[in-house]
Amino acid sequence: MAELILTTFDWVPEMPRGYVRDLRVRWALEEAKWPYRVESVPFDARGAGHFAHQPFGQVPWLTDGDISIFESGAILMHLGLRSEALMPIDPRGRSMAMEWLFAALNSVEMASVPWSIFVFSGIADEAPGRKLLDNFLGARLTHVEAVLAEREWLAGAFSVADIVMADVLRLVDRFDGLAAHPACRGYVARATARPSFVKAHADQMAHFAAADGTAPAQPQR
Numbered sequence: 169m170a171e172l173i174l175t176t177f178d179w180v181p182e183m184p185r186g187y188v189r190d191l192r193v194r195w196a197l198e199e200a201k202w203p204y205r206v207e208s209v210p211f212d213a214r215g216a217g218h219f220a221h222q223p224f225g226q227v228p229w230l231t232d233g234d235i236s237i238f239e240s241g242a243i244l245m246h247l248g249l250r251s252e253a254l255m256p257i258d259p260r261g262r263s264m265a266m267e268w269l270f271a272a273l274n275s276v277e278m279a280s281v282p283w284s285i286f287v288f289s290g291i292a293d294e295a296p297g298r299k300l301l302d303n304f305l306g307a308r309l310t311h312v313e314a315v316l317a318e319r320e321w322l323a324g325a326f327s328v329a330d331i332v333m334a335d336v337l338r339l340v341d342r343f344d345g346l347a348a349h350p351a352c353r354g355y356v357a358r359a360t361a362r363p364s365f366v367k368a369h370a371d372q373m374a375h376f377a378a379a380d381g382t383a384p385a386q387p388q389r
């Protein structure tokens with residue numbers, strides 16, 4: 169197997185620490201028990217080399233031999249196709265993992281990110297558009313809640329779909345958006361109690377703390 173190199177920013181402000189999407193990749197690599205190296209690109213000065221790997225100037229991307237792949241979902245799919253610890257190998261289980269991986273990104277995160285930007289920005293509850301976003305996210309969460317009330321993991325065994333869905337829901341939970349969705353909350357708690365998440369989270373915190381000389385914070389959900 170070629171050396172796996174995960175690239176993230178050298179530093180980010182306090183607020184996104186613990187939530188930068190390289191965490192999804194770290195988590196998957198920990199679950200698969202594959203060694204990897206972390207490289208950094210400047211947060212403040214994004215050069216042509218950065219855009220050559222990630223056309224939006226974002227992170228993360230993964231280098232696997234002569235393959236360089238961006239988008240956390242695509243990276244997890246790339247890894248999942250090579251490890252049963254990340255994706256079932258039977259066709260039914262595999263298609264379930266894939267559909268839920270896309271659902272996490274394209275049905276839930278598409279609602280949760282605009283909502284969390286609104287909430288994080290401190291825009292008043294009665295501001296125009298806020299109700300629309302609350303309802304949009306609430307509808308998606310209602311359906312995920314019904315599914316998670318019935319199963320431990322989305323595709324039978326734990327898979328990359330759970331890494332992405334739990335990470336998406338974790339951000340909503342950070343802003344108290346899961347208060348009315350106990351099954352979603354329980355799922356986030358279950359997923360983030362996994363040793364691989366705890367290590368991935370601690371490693372990300374340490375990575376960013378090293379850049380500004382602060383001590384890493386305690387692991388959080």
Ligand SMILES: N[C@@H](CCC(=O)N[C@@H](CS)C(=O)NCC(=O)O)C(=O)O
Pocket residue numbers: 187188189190225226227228238239240241
């Ligand atoms: N859809 C991308 C999103 C990547 C993304 O939003 N990365 C953030 C860090 S979590 C970033 O690089 N933000 C800096 C920016 O957008 O300029 C993925 O899942 O990989």
